[in-house]
Amino acid sequence: MAASADHVKALVRAHAEGDEDAFYSIALQLAAKSARQGHNRLAAELRELVDQARAQPINKREPIPVVQPRGELAELVSASYPNVHLADMTLAESVRTQLQRVLHEQRQRERLENHGFAPIYRLLLVGPPGTGKSMSAAMLARELSLPLFTVRLDGLISRFMGQTASKLRLVFDAAARNRAVYLFDEFDAIGAERRIEGDVGEARRILNSFLLFLDEAPSESLVVAATNHAVILDSALFRRFDAVITYDVPSAEQAIQVLRRRLTSMNTAEVDWDDLMGHVSGLSHAELVRAAEFAAKDAILSGDDVLSTSALRSALDRHHTTRHS
Numbered sequence: 001m002a003a004s005a006d007h008v009k010a011l012v013r014a015h016a017e018g019d020e021d022a023f024y025s026i027a028l029q030l031a032a033k034s035a036r037q038g039h040n041r042l043a044a045e046l047r048e049l050v051d052q053a054r055a056q057p058i059n060k061r062e063p064i065p066v067v068q069p070r071g072e073l074a075e076l077v078s079a080s081y082p083n084v085h086l087a088d089m090t091l092a093e094s095v096r097t098q099l100q101r102v103l104h105e106q107r108q109r110e111r112l113e114n115h116g117f118a119p120i121y122r123l124l125l126v127g128p129p130g131t132g133k134s135m136s137a138a139m140l141a142r143e144l145s146l147p148l149f150t151v152r153l154d155g156l157i158s159r160f161m162g163q164t165a166s167k168l169r170l171v172f173d174a175a176a177r178n179r180a181v182y183l184f185d186e187f188d189a190i191g192a193e194r195r196i197e198g199d200v201g202e203a204r205r206i207l208n209s210f211l212l213f214l215d216e217a218p219s220e221s222l223v224v225a226a227t228n229h230a231v232i233l234d235s236a237l238f239r240r241f242d243a244v245i246t247y248d249v250p251s252a253e254q255a256i257q258v259l260r261r262r263l264t265s266m267n268t269a270e271v272d273w274d275d276l277m278g279h280v281s282g283l284s285h286a287e288l289v290r291a292a293e294f295a296a297k298d299a300i301l302s303g304d305d306v307l308s309t310s311a312l313r314s315a316l317d318r319h320h321t322t323r324h325s
């Protein structure tokens, strides 16, 4: 048998943590090791097993109870079961490390709780639009096999003028009952008191009820608030979070990685990536993805899957000129 004791231990650990990616990558290491030791048949079988397991549709692998918000809650919250993995994201090293830490603590929460500690569960994500804040909330839900409940605060506040605080209460109560990732998107809508015209009392009530919620929120659920504007948030708010993660537009190298990852189904053999480095500055991840998609669809519609440097370059430059329109 080619399995080393270390591999078996690592497999058990990955399983216990629910870390599917680690589990399969250890299995693949084991396959590689078997191949080196001449056990080619075992190596091939292992690889095939991993491929088959990964190809299964998610809902076959882990039946998650379908929790759909009902009644009044359905107007405030949308539920989804995202399929985004940490490995799908291109992130600054510091951001990746912090997200990994959150996953690690969440997966080990029982061990922490047995000693009287809570895992990180209140996160504030700050950064420019299109840099992966909402995507990160989806990724956290997927990696922890939890549903994602999204609350769009800007919509909530304008729709329920005067009763936003009581509507939020419904969401908070649901968070206490269902273990899930709760994403409060466009979170600055809460801190931006002066923008709520005419009713300062209402803005205070919303802020206070949110602060109270953060203090009382059960650590079983993950509360993720995302905002494009950190500056307008009250400092009392900042202090209530366990971690504040700051996102930014990608470096030139990361930008190229975003493009390449979006174009894996295309023939990019002729693309001069170094040339494109000069055309990505300042673009967000979302803008890069859109430019890649634009160029790819153009190529497909004009008859083939071969991408040229010039097609990508003009898609990127086009973004630079249209982004403020």
Ligand SMILES: Nc1ncnc2c1ncn2[C@@H]1O[C@H](COP(=O)(O)OP(=O)(O)O)[C@@H](O)[C@H]1O
Pocket (backbone or CB within 6 Å): 088, 089, 090, 091, 127, 128, 129, 130, 131, 132, 133, 134, 135, 136, 226, 258, 285, 286, 287, 289
């Ligand atoms: N860090 C990232 N890595 C890969 N793709 C990204 C990243 N950030 C954003 N994207 C792409 O842009 C889209 C929009 O990103 P989103 O998470 O909604 O941005 P934000 O919430 O920060 O405004 C995503 O669905 C994804 O296609």
Ligand SMILES: [Mg+2]
Pocket (backbone or CB within 6 Å): 130, 133, 134, 135, 185, 226
């Ligand atoms: Mg977003």
